Amino acid sequence: MALSTFVASTNRVIALVDMDCFYVQVEERDDPSIKGTPAAVVQYKTYKGGGIIAVNYEARAKGVTRNMRGDDAKAACPEIKLVRVPETRGKADLTKYRDAGREVIQVLNEFDCCVERASIDEAYIDLTEAVEKKLSEMSSDCELDFSNTLPSLDMDCFTGSFVMGYDSTEQWLEALRGSEMPQLDDIKLAIGAEIVGKMREAVYKKTSFRCSAGIAHNKVLAKLVCGINKPNKQTVLPHKSVPQLWSATKVSKVRGLGGKLGDYLIGRLGCENMCDLGKFTENELSAGLGAKTGMWLYRLSQGYDDEAVTPRQLPKSIGCNKNFFGPEALRTKEKAKFWITQLAAEVVERLQRDLEMNNRKAKSLTLHVKFEDQNALSRTCGASPQYNPERLAADAYSIMEKLYQALGVLPINSLGLIASKFEDEIDTSNYTKINDFFKTKPCSSSVLEVEVIDTDSLNSDSSTDKLVDSSSLGPDSSTLGISGSLQKLDENNSTSTSDTVKKPSSNPIESNSIVNPLPSTSITSKHAVSHSNTNVTPKKSETSETKEHRKPFFSFSVTAPTIVSPRKSPRKPVAAAAVSSNEEGSSKLTITKVTQVLAVEECERCGKKFSPWDMETHKDYHAAKDLYREINGMPPLDFDLRPETLRKKEIEQASAERAAKAAQKRPRGRGKGSSSCSSSKRGRPMSANPVPTSSQSKTIDSYFGPKS
DNA sequence: CTTGGCGTCGTGT
DNA sequence: TACACGACG
Ligand SMILES: Nc1ccn([C@H]2C[C@H](O)[C@@H](COP(=O)(O)OP(=O)(O)OP(=O)(O)O)O2)c(=O)n1
Ligand SMILES: [Mg+2]
Numbered sequence: 143m144a145l146s147t148f149v150a151s152t153n154r155v156i157a158l159v160d161m162d163c164f165y166v167q168v169e170e171r172d173d174p175s176i177k178g179t180p181a182a183v184v185q186y187k188t189y190k191g192g193g194i195i196a197v198n199y200e201a202r203a204k205g206v207t208r209n210m211r212g213d214d215a216k217a218a219c220p221e222i223k224l225v226r227v228p229e230t231r232g233k234a235d236l237t238k239y240r241d242a243g244r245e246v247i248q249v250l251n252e253f254d255c256c257v258e259r260a261s262i263d264e265a266y267i268d269l270t271e272a273v274e275k276k277l278s279e280m281s282s283d284c285e286l287d288f289s290n291t292l293p294s295l296d297m298d299c300f301t302g303s304f305v306m307g308y309d310s311t312e313q314w315l316e317a318l319r320g321s322e323m324p325q326l327d328d329i330k331l332a333i334g335a336e337i338v339g340k341m342r343e344a345v346y347k348k349t350s351f352r353c354s355a356g357i358a359h360n361k362v363l364a365k366l367v368c369g370i371n372k373p374n375k376q377t378v379l380p381h382k383s384v385p386q387l388w389s390a391t392k393v394s395k396v397r398g399l400g401g402k403l404g405d406y407l408i409g410r411l412g413c414e415n416m417c418d419l420g421k422f423t424e425n426e427l428s429a430g431l432g433a434k435t436g437m438w439l440y441r442l443s444q445g446y447d448d449e450a451v452t453p454r455q456l457p458k459s460i461g462c463n464k465n466f467f468g469p470e471a472l473r474t475k476e477k478a479k480f481w482i483t484q485l486a487a488e489v490v491e492r493l494q495r496d497l498e499m500n501n502r503k504a505k506s507l508t509l510h511v512k513f514e515d516q517n518a519l520s521r522t523c524g525a526s527p528q529y530n531p532e533r534l535a536a537d538a539y540s541i542m543e544k545l546y547q548a549l550g551v552l553p554i555n556s557l558g559l560i561a562s563k564f565e566d567e568i569d570t571s572n573y574t575k576i577n578d579f580f581k582t583k584p585c586s587s588s589v590l591e592v593e594v595i596d597t598d599s600l601n602s603d604s605s606t607d608k609l610v611d612s613s614s615l616g617p618d619s620s621t622l623g624i625s626g627s628l629q630k631l632d633e634n635n636s637t638s639t640s641d642t643v644k645k646p647s648s649n650p651i652e653s654n655s656i657v658n659p660l661p662s663t664s665i666t667s668k669h670a671v672s673h674s675n676t677n678v679t680p681k682k683s684e685t686s687e688t689k690e691h692r693k694p695f696f697s698f699s700v701t702a703p704t705i706v707s708p709r710k711s712p713r714k715p716v717a718a719a720a721v722s723s724n725e726e727g728s729s730k731l732t733i734t735k736v737t738q739v740l741a742v743e744e745c746e747r748c749g750k751k752f753s754p755w756d757m758e759t760h761k762d763y764h765a766a767k768d769l770y771r772e773i774n775g776m777p778p779l780d781f782d783l784r785p786e787t788l789r790k791k792e793i794e795q796a797s798a799e800r801a802a803k804a805a806q807k808r809p810r811g812r813g814k815g816s817s818s819c820s821s822s823k824r825g826r827p828m829s830a831n832p833v834p835t836s837s838q839s840k841t842i843d844s845y846f847g848p849k850s
Numbered sequence: 851c852t853t854g855g856c857g858t859c860g861t862g863t
Numbered sequence: 864t865a866c867a868c869g870a871c872g
Contacts, residue, residue, distance in 0.1 A: 164872090185855060193854055195872095209854065227856090234856060261858070261872045401870055459858065467852060508865090516851065522865060555851085560858095809853065810869085 151446035155334035158364040162373035164263035165196035185227035268451035299339025307383030360447035384445030388416035419443035461560030486535035510558030
């Protein structure tokens with residue numbers, strides 16, 4: 143039944159580069175007089191001095207933290223300089239920080255490595271190839287004699303470099319030299335750290351921004367140790383130091399465990415520190431958390447994490463939103479229209495720049511609305527290719543208008559407008575960087591071996607192993623970041639591979655083009671050239687170099703079939719297909735396109751007959767009715783697959799229940815440290831948390847679900 | 851309904 | 864799919 147997949151886990155060299163107090167540094171570069179003094183970036187000065195979103199290290203020393211109000215910061219540190227986030231069209235405008243973040247990515251890309259933009263100020267870098275290249279140069283034709291490779295490291299690259307478990311970099315390297323066994327993994331980390339030292343220096347030279355970095359064998363550990371020595375420092379984590387690190391690491395500090403899953407580990411399993419996870423078998427963890435989350439945690443407890451560095455430097459979406467709380471709530475259609483217009487103007491402006499820089503266009507536009515009763519929803523329509531602000535605003539507002547028709551003019555607390563589903567443009571007339579070709583290295587396929595071991599027995603009936611009452615289980619569905627196709631395979635009880643091999647085939651380089659759903663090539667072809675959308679200053683030319691054949695450093699076998707995504711054959715009648723057509727500017731609530739004209743159509747919902755023209759209007763009626771039911775927590779009319787218990791419940795108290803539930807919604811506290819709400823009430827975990835992020839769950843209670 | 855604002859990403863269904 | 868929602872910067 144269940145299959146376990148084993149991959150080499152300490153053969154990659156992964157770095158996480160994180161800018162120091164980024165927004166403040168951006169402001170300090172603009173106005174150097176700020177440097178060396180306490181400073182913070184705030185947005186919206188009016189309410190209690192605005193909210194602080196970035197704090198420099200001088201101000202941190204005085205106790206100023208993110209999420210403080212500007213007024214609080216002044217109280218804690220009277221001399222602090224507060225810099226305001228620029229405002230455009232009545233809302234915060236983060237353009238200058240996005241631009242600064244791009245500068246940094248540009249520099250990192252000059253090192254010809256696989257770079258993943260993880261956020262506005264963070265990037266993961268897979269250094270495996272670069273390290274092995276350097277290693278092969280160092281040891282030249284000598285056999286595996288690394289004893290003289292270490293002296294060739296440029297020690298200037300190690301200033302401000304730390305190694306977990308050692309007093310100094312020198313001590314670590316000395317230990318490596320003196321070791322009987324060749325410590326190949328550590329040597330790779332050392333070479334990686336040297337490269338990262340050069341990268342950080344280049345970033346400073348070209349942007350004047352300081353950053354810190356973590357260097358480890360995987361993303362989770364690289365990110366974790368990056369934060370241990372800051373600012374302007376880097377930290378290496380040899381695998382053998384993992385136990386020591388884990389014994390001093392609260393679970394909530396680990397990426398993906400800062401939320402409900404972390405709460406579960408603490409509250410249900412008693413795991414305060416990461417080392418406590420080691421007390422559990424994989425089966426025990428899987429029992430309460432699902433197979434994938436369980437395996438992820440089990441492997442993490444040993445310091446392993448297989449998530450790939452995905453080569454991508456461009457955002458997948460461009461959006462903006464604004465909150466309107468309390469008295470500012472939008473209570474009229476006119477106000478909603480006004481603000482949608484403002485948001486549309488910003489989005490279009492950014493889309494236009496994105497088109498010029500990256501030669502791609504958004505195909506999808508989504509409006510997010512949160513009402514005063516805390517109910518939120520989003521609706522999507524096609525994005526007009528014109529990139530015209532009035533047009534975009536009109537399309538977005540037409541969605542809003544339909545919501546109003548279905549729900550009434552409810553007060554709005556938040557509006558968001560997001561463009562996504564980018565595709566490369568064929569026409570390059572808007573492309574300002576026509577000569578920009580680039581080379582992006584895909585992530586390393588550091589897989590040494592993928593052995594598939596049939597472990598039918600593991601998951602069979604080990605109920606006796608469970609430490610956790612299965613009545614409180616989260617859903618067994620969890621994700622581990624496995625791509626959709628592989629996940630499908632998993633459902634079929636096939637093998638799920640590690641993420642390091644999740645995208646071996648179709649599209650190793652970043653591209654917004656529609657991906658060929660049929661993986662075909664082998665992972666061995668790793669260098670690729672594309673003129674697509676990375677805003678990278680490329681290598682000189684389109685050196686369409688094919689991968690040099692390396693000595694079989696590793697063997698590789700994929701267990702996942704190469705055929706994925708069995709496309710649903712279109713069984714639906716033509717008219718039905720037309721309903722889902724995603725014509726630009728029309729949300730799903732409006733059916734504007736019929737691809738086949740029929741004399742009379744029969745409504746799928748109620749059986750009534752209409753002309754195609756009238757059917758449009760008629761379906762709007764159903765759509766509005768469905769929306770009303772959805773808003774009130776009621777199931778769709780035509781089928782209800784929910785458990786009997788829920789079905790009963792909703793019949794009389796749907797509306798009230800949903801309202802109450804919405805009112806109960808509470809954003810989870812994000813305070814870093816000690817202070818927490820004294821109230822006993824804590825955001826209830828709602829679902830078994832896939833890794834590393836989680837998803838919705840309406841019916842599953844929680845990790846802490848009713849204990850009995 | 852202010853443990854805050856704005857912005858991304860991933861994932862189940 | 865479109866949508867909801869968690870997690871995080
Ligand atoms: N809740 C948050 C967290 C971060 N940011 C922005 C401001 C930060 O400057 C930037 C980077 O976030 P980091 O968590 O990396 O924090 P800093 O870079 O400011 O500081 P550090 O030196 O700890 O990385 O993202 C934000 O707007 N809201
Ligand atoms: Mg940072």
